[in-house]
Amino acid sequence: MLQKAILAERPQDWLVAHGGEMPVQFFCPPALEAKHRAFREGFPGEVTFAVKSNPAEAVLTQLHAGGMAGFDVASPAEIALMQRLAPGAHLHYHNPVRSPGEIALAKAAGATSWAVDRPGELEKLLAADLPREAEFAVRLDLPVEGAAYAFSAKFGAGPAEAAKLMRRAASAGRRVSLTFHVGTQCDEPSAWAAYLETAAELMEETGIRLASVNVGGGFPSARSGEPAELAPIFETISSFAPRFPGARLVCEPGRGLVADAFAYAVRIKSLDRGDAILNDGIYGGLSEFVTLGLSAFEVVAGDGRELSESHQPHRLWGPTCDSLDRLPGEPLLPADVEEGDWLLFSAMGAYLYGVNTAFNGYGAWDEVSVSSLG
Numbered sequence: 001m002l003q004k005a006i007l008a009e010r011p012q013d014w015l016v017a018h019g020g021e022m023p024v025q026f027f028c029p030p031a032l033e034a035k036h037r038a039f040r041e042g043f044p045g046e047v048t049f050a051v052k053s054n055p056a057e058a059v060l061t062q063l064h065a066g067g068m069a070g071f072d073v074a075s076p077a078e079i080a081l082m083q084r085l086a087p088g089a090h091l092h093y094h095n096p097v098r099s100p101g102e103i104a105l106a107k108a109a110g111a112t113s114w115a116v117d118r119p120g121e122l123e124k125l126l127a128a129d130l131p132r133e134a135e136f137a138v139r140l141d142l143p144v145e146g147a148a149y150a151f152s153a154k155f156g157a158g159p160a161e162a163a164k165l166m167r168r169a170a171s172a173g174r175r176v177s178l179t180f181h182v183g184t185q186c187d188e189p190s191a192w193a194a195y196l197e198t199a200a201e202l203m204e205e206t207g208i209r210l211a212s213v214n215v216g217g218g219f220p221s222a223r224s225g226e227p228a229e230l231a232p233i234f235e236t237i238s239s240f241a242p243r244f245p246g247a248r249l250v251c252e253p254g255r256g257l258v259a260d261a262f263a264y265a266v267r268i269k270s271l272d273r274g275d276a277i278l279n280d281g282i283y284g285g286l287s288e289f290v291t292l293g294l295s296a297f298e299v300v301a302g303d304g305r306e307l308s309e310s311h312q313p314h315r316l317w318g319p320t321c322d323s324l325d326r327l328p329g330e331p332l333l334p335a336d337v338e339e340g341d342w343l344l345f346s347a348m349g350a351y352l353y354g355v356n357t358a359f360n361g362y363g364a365w366d367e368v369s370v371s372s373l374g
């Protein structure tokens with residue numbers, strides 16, 4: 001299990017001194033603390049965390065101990081996890097589709113906010129007789145640009161449908177709020193502006209006073225190798241605050257809060273004529289690379305030697321027997337790279353835990369806490 005006890009100063013040092021057969025997940029608690037502080041200081045409202053992005057206990061307990069009082073949960077298992085690790089925290093059940101059994105369980109757990117994006121699911125919630133304080137968070141969907149991939153194909157209601165859902169919930173005497181998700185790894189402040197403009201128009205048009213406006217996740221990480229620019233997004237959101245008098249602003253980042261606190265190292269176990277077979281691939285910790293492309297990486301020589309400045313394209317493969325288990329593109333590796341050297345990927349703290357499989361018997365990793373990722 002991921003420990004907070006620091007085992008090394010930098011991932012590179014640990015790899016050379018102790019690296020073995022397994023991929024290595026490096027967690028940097030000070031980096032998580034710094035990012036949490038950046039959100040607390042820059043975001044003009046309550047900062048919560050999307051548990052799905054990284055349900056590691058060391059992460060969740062650190063955020064809770066650092067003052068985080070609310071979490072976005074998407075399933076009974078995530079609800080039970082947060083009840084155990086952060087008793088008393090607000091649970092925002094923002095998966096907009098639930099079975100009656102899941103609703104009953106979350107009601108008993110005291111979930112305080114419930115996302116909803118379609119009439120049938122709203123009627124299920126109304127029939128569940130949730131407590132008066134529960135917020136019905138209508139999830140809005142707009143066609144915006146700027147994310148690595150949009151979330152709108154599955155969840156969300158267009159403005160006309162959202163207005164109907166708001167009116168129905170309000171006429172049933174429920175507290176209404178609005179929520180949205182611009183799509184993950186979004187570095188365009190204009191995406192938040194488009195949603196907030198429509199949210200303000202919906203509030204004006206329906207005359208319904210909103211309990212809160214949740215601007216979702218989607219905040220970028222430094223996966224390109226460039227620092228994530230959060231300040232322009234926070235400024236854009238802040239500029240809309242006066243449009244929502246009496247409403248709380250809330251965000252629920254996953255990737256943007258946690259990714260940059262982790263790096264992930266995979267080892268070259270075979271190298272032959274430009275084909276590098278790694279000890280992890282798309283069925284393990286590198287599954288996101290298929291949709292988002294490779295995260296920025298450096299090559300660390302297993303024996304600590306200096307690597308050549310000249311580079312050559314390589315095909316990178318995972319360890320399973322499946323020929324789909326290949327990383328996209330033909331990334332450049334140092335010309336003198338060898339078996340036993342490492343690829344150290346940055347910004348790897350989101351969507352690894354819980355997403356890796358044990359296909360072909362792979363999918364396990366070592367976990368090491370470090371004081372710095374630099």
Ligand SMILES: Cc1ncc(COP(=O)(O)O)c(C=O)c1O
Nearest residue numbers: 050094184217218219253254255
């Ligand atoms: C409702 C909701 N909120 C927040 C998030 C976190 O998104 P991200 O990791 O892009 O910040 C997700 C991700 O799926 C989500 O579904």
